[in-house]
Amino acid sequence: MDSASFSFLFFGLAVAVAINLNRGRVWRSTVMTVASLYFLYALEKNPLAYLPLVGFLALGYLAIQCHRRGWLRVPTVGIVAVLVAYVWLKKYTFFPEAILLHSVYFTLGLSYVFFRVMHLVIESGDGGEMASRIGVFEYLLYTLNFTTFISGPIQRYEEFARDQFAAVPVELDVATVGLQLERLVRGFFKVNVLAMFFDILRQDALLYLTHPASAQQRLESGFTLMAVYPLFLYCNFSGYIDVVIALARLMRLRLPENFDRPFSATSFIDFWSRWHITLSTWFKDYVYNPLMLALVRRVESISLQPYLAVLAFFVTFFLVGLWHGRTSEFLFYGLLQGGGVSVNKLWQVVMAQALGRKRYKALAAHALYRTLARGLTFSWFAFTLLWFWSDWAGIRSIESSLAVGQWMAIWAAIWLASSVLLGVWEWMRSGLLALRVMGEPILTTRYARVVYASALGTAAIFITLLLNSPAPGIVYKVF
Numbered sequence: 149m150d151s152a153s154f155s156f157l158f159f160g161l162a163v164a165v166a167i168n169l170n171r172g173r174v175w176r177s178t179v180m181t182v183a184s185l186y187f188l189y190a191l192e193k194n195p196l197a198y199l200p201l202v203g204f205l206a207l208g209y210l211a212i213q214c215h216r217r218g219w220l221r222v223p224t225v226g227i228v229a230v231l232v233a234y235v236w237l238k239k240y241t242f243f244p245e246a247i248l249l250h251s252v253y254f255t256l257g258l259s260y261v262f263f264r265v266m267h268l269v270i271e272s273g274d275g276g277e278m279a280s281r282i283g284v285f286e287y288l289l290y291t292l293n294f295t296t297f298i299s300g301p302i303q304r305y306e307e308f309a310r311d312q313f314a315a316v317p318v319e320l321d322v323a324t325v326g327l328q329l330e331r332l333v334r335g336f337f338k339v340n341v342l343a344m345f346f347d348i349l350r351q352d353a354l355l356y357l358t359h360p361a362s363a364q365q366r367l368e369s370g371f372t373l374m375a376v377y378p379l380f381l382y383c384n385f386s387g388y389i390d391v392v393i394a395l396a397r398l399m400r401l402r403l404p405e406n407f408d409r410p411f412s413a414t415s416f417i418d419f420w421s422r423w424h425i426t427l428s429t430w431f432k433d434y435v436y437n438p439l440m441l442a443l444v445r446r447v448e449s450i451s452l453q454p455y456l457a458v459l460a461f462f463v464t465f466f467l468v469g470l471w472h473g474r475t476s477e478f479l480f481y482g483l484l485q486g487g488g489v490s491v492n493k494l495w496q497v498v499m500a501q502a503l504g505r506k507r508y509k510a511l512a513a514h515a516l517y518r519t520l521a522r523g524l525t526f527s528w529f530a531f532t533l534l535w536f537w538s539d540w541a542g543i544r545s546i547e548s549s550l551a552v553g554q555w556m557a558i559w560a561a562i563w564l565a566s567s568v569l570l571g572v573w574e575w576m577r578s579g580l581l582a583l584r585v586m587g588e589p590i591l592t593t594r595y596a597r598v599v600y601a602s603a604l605g606t607a608a609i610f611i612t613l614l615l616n617s618p619a620p621g622i623v624y625k626v627f
Contacts, residue, residue: 151622152339152391154612157332159187160295160395167399171317176400180289180312187294197254200237204258207233208265209287215272223273230269234262240474257297259471259627263430264291268305270434286313295396299388299624301406302426308401317400324397326594330601331394337608338387340619346380347620357549370550370558375565377537378530381623382410385424388622411570414512414521416492416528420465424624427468436464454497462490472536472627477543481535488528522574523567527559537623 163183167176192198211226213219220226237258239248268282268290282290282305290308311318349372356369386407393403406425413419420428443456469482499508511517534543547555581589590596612619 151619151625152336152388153618157336157391157395159183160391161398164395164398168320173313173315173317176317177285177289177312180293180399181285184289184292184294184297187297188292191256192254197252200249200253201255201258201261204230204233204237204261205265205288205291208269208291209284211269212272212282212287215269220273223270226269226273227266230262230266234258235474238474241476256625260296260298260300260302261291263300263302263427264305266434267302267430271305281309295392295399295401296403299385299392299622300424300426301389301393301404302430303404307404311401318402320398320400326597328394328397330597331390333601333605333608335387335390335394337604338383338390339622340387340612341608343380343383343387344615344619346376346383349376350380354546358545366550367554367558370546370555371561373546374530374534374558375562377533378411378526380620381533381536382407384620384622385624388624411526412522412574413525414518415496416488416525417461417496419525419529420468420489427471431464431468435467436460439463454501455494458490458493458497461493462486465489469532475539477535477539481532484532484535488532519567519571520563522570523563523565526566526570527563530562531559 163179166183167179170176188198208230211220211230215223215226236243236248237253237255268287286309289312290305293308296303353369353372353376356365357373361369389406393405396403404426408422408425410419410423413422440456440460443460444453447453447456463486465488466482466486469485470478472478472481496508499511502508503511512521534546538546550558580591583590585593591600
């Protein structure tokens with residue numbers, strides 16, 4: 149049940165029905181606890197495999213209580229302890245092999261548990277009231293909640309507690325139920341139809357590129373391989389997020405949104421405010437903001453201060469990239485993410501100084517500039533993902549399949565094609581949303597949504613049963 153499968157959907161809907169049998173806080177929390185424990189059991193039936201996770205959770209709770217009671221005079225001790233324990237359990241390659249655990253143990257979901265635990269440890273170190281309200285039961289239900297366990301979204305404790313432990317549950321009317329069922333269908337279609345389709349294209353392209361084929365086939369395959377993976381990843385991940393957000397809402401929990409049309413972004417900074425939003429927001433709050441504050445306090449030169457954000461962006465998004473994996477490929481992926489965002493910020497600073505803020509703002513709003521910037525953003529993200537899904541041996545094999553000039557032509561073609569296609573998509577979307585009836589866009593009316601969801605649902609079920617093979621697993625569950 150670790151993907152947006154039929155079994156996961158039926159399980160989530162059954163839990164939603166059970167939770168809504170009684171509006172009491174104790175009942176809702178009990179059902180969610182039982183469901184989360186069963187979900188973990190379905191993922192791994194060997195209880196010994198959970199011992200490292202149990203130890204990690206115990207360490208986090210101990211750090212929270214030490215901060216709360218003032219036993220740790222330096223709050224960073226607890227933060228460092230949790231961080232070291234996490235990278236040790238994830239077996240980052242900079243740890244000596246001899247000190248790692250060599251037994252097989254359960255790590256699925258650990259990265260998202262880490263964010264929730266670290267959030268609580270940091271907030272308790274700041275002396276907030278939140279830590280004083282967290283008992284063992286609340287802590288475990290928050291960190292192990294099955295709706296966010298596998299791949300997020302990363303929810304803050306105060307948001308979780310506001311709904312889960314409320315005396316009066318969040319309202320759930322017929323219209324809301326209808327919207328969530330539509331979102332379930334949309335998410336299932338993304339994961340099990342669109343993502344599968346894009347993954348088949350990617351695998352076929354990789355096969356042609358790394359095996360004997362004509363020069364024309366290799367060029368086409370290189371283009372397809374690089375251009376399709378971002379679309380696959382978006383459908384795979386955002387589709388799963390659609391499913392869990394909808395299921396949680398039916399359980400009277402409101403999870404934060406994690407995507408906001410990321411391929412509409414006209415800069416790499418804007419992209420990361422739309423892609424995996426809860427991840428970038430977490431790093432913004434706990435890395436970027438404190439780092440910027442520290443730099444501003446230490447650098448008195450007003451002329452240098454605009455450039456401090458360039459450094460802060462690089463460090464923040466280097467860590468974002470490094471979080472995704474423990475190997476040197478992800479170290480390089482982090483360098484590319486941090487480099488892309490920091491160069492983007494440097495461009496903004498330099499252009500604003502050269503043209504003036506007003507003229508640069510006018511340039512950035514120009515249709516052609518936005519179109520080309522949108523395509524460049526997509527192309528850079530596609531390029532960085534090569535270190536996300538492949539290893540050095542695979543990258544060398546792909547790189548050697550074509551000459552440098554051919555790869556440059558492919559990336560130029562991806563930039564041009566994505567600029568045009570995404571620009572056309574934005575134009576079509578704006579035009580369709582401008583068509584209104586009774587003051588509401590036609591496409592968002594209840595009747596249009598029913599037709600849309602019914603068509604997607606029918607197609608998803610038919611294609612899934614016809615192919616009779618599971619869709620690719622949720623990529624972000626392994627991080």
